[in-house]
Amino acid sequence: MFGLGVKLTALCVCLLSALPTLLGLEQDPVMLSVEEGSVAILPCSLVGTNMESKLFDWKKVGEKGEGKKDMFMYDAGSLRDSARSGQDQQFDGRVSHFQDELKHGNASILITKTKVADSGDYTCDFLEPSQSLLPIQTSHIKLVVFKTLRDRSGETKGAAPEPSIKILGPTADGTLLQCVVRGASPKPEVQCQDSEGKVIPAKEPQVTERGGSFDVILQTTVTKTGNYSCVATQKEINHQIFAETFVTVNDKVPEDCSSKVPEDSSSKVHIGWLFAVFFLGALSLAAIQLVLLLTKRITINFNKGCSWRNSPDEGTPDEKGTLSPSEQNGTKETAVMV
Template identity: 55%
Template sequence: MTCFYLPEPKIIGVTEGSDVTLPCSLSSREDIQGKRFEWKKDGQEVFLYDGSPLSGQDLQFKGRVSYFKEELKNGNASITIRDTKRADNGIYTCDFPYLQPKRQTFHIQLVFGAAPEPSVATLNQTIDWALLQCVVRGASPKPKVEWQDGSGNILPAEEPQVSERGGRYDIILQTTVTKTDRYRCVATQEEINHQVHSDTYVLMNGQWFLYLQIILIIYK
């Protein structure tokens, strides 16, 4: 029996009405100007190319898809879908059916409302503590937002500030930390198997002072 491994699709979040680029590039960066590649979604023809763009595109995507002509020589078969609609939601494949030595296929999942990368900031800091803030905007479904330390431990945080508009959620989560470390804000949407994070590094001034004292003692 032969088993095939299908990699998890790369997830890209998008808001309705915006433009989105679906990435597809050969790691070899070989020239694909004269090669065939096909973009499809659930059996629908999204974009076909074989030395030049081909007809046969599904009506749903007609007039809304463009490619990067000047990048073909670098192995870049990415496309841009303009004015995205809810119906565009789903899994896309970028397929090089006749590529040698073997065929290559890439999978992209386009998800409406997927949480973008959180925005993190240090709001206030003293010698002993720092107040960190994480902001996630326009996410749907509602994500779970957490702060973690450098070891992956979940940190206690204040009650999140949540606002909802048109089924999309903005969430602000603050936490107070007391030691030098790398801290991570994680937004998880289990319903769509999507998780993103942003990191920030905090150096406590009190520890700087301690290091300075140690250096002075050593070189005294």
């Protein structure tokens, strides 16, 4: 029985939470985007109803588990439109309604001097003055407040600046590519695409928030040579911008030959040394033979170049005009080698 009671209670809670939708009382979210510092009008109305004696309550849905923030409430002429009346400090002095439009069922509000921090989800609940737990109708509004960047000439360049794309270098799988988008508001979706527009799988991007602006760093590995684009998309404001670069991917990553030794390197080294010794020995033998040959040729030429001269007492043909008796006989008695 206890288990059945729990199930019935859970069923009742589900039905109560779904009742506004089933009755057509809960509307689809309204998307709204404005530039920071401008005026934002959040629409809400109950057609055919004079709201002057009714109650409607505006709240901002909290983020990261936070509760709703009281923003503005109209209760049959009584207002909660300041921090003193219970309004959240974030909206103090910046929210107002359209008093003359209440009789036409218009419960819209106006936010002035919008900030990036105002971005988020808002609800507008129509309630009976008796503070009934069930709203008559609930409206949902998603507000995006963005910063518009301008160049030196004053022309609008878009909420997200042009991404920077950088080649970090080769990896074991290809080439590492990095896309960076800085100072974007609202938060962009960053992707790397090939020349055909196909999305390249990437690591989880690194996101940093500073005062409502976002820095996004995305890294991915490409495996083919070609053109690649870094694309930043902000759907809330229908804005998209990209940067492109050409990437060369090597089919094979060069190996460090010095760190890789073949299995038979030892035998190859020994054979190399033996070949070197044999070559040097042959060269030395050839050099010795060449020296001996040259020495022999020099000795023969030197001997052929020697001449015989008569002794001083015999004279020469030029000096005496006749040959000596010994020369006439073909004999030689005394010789001096010069």
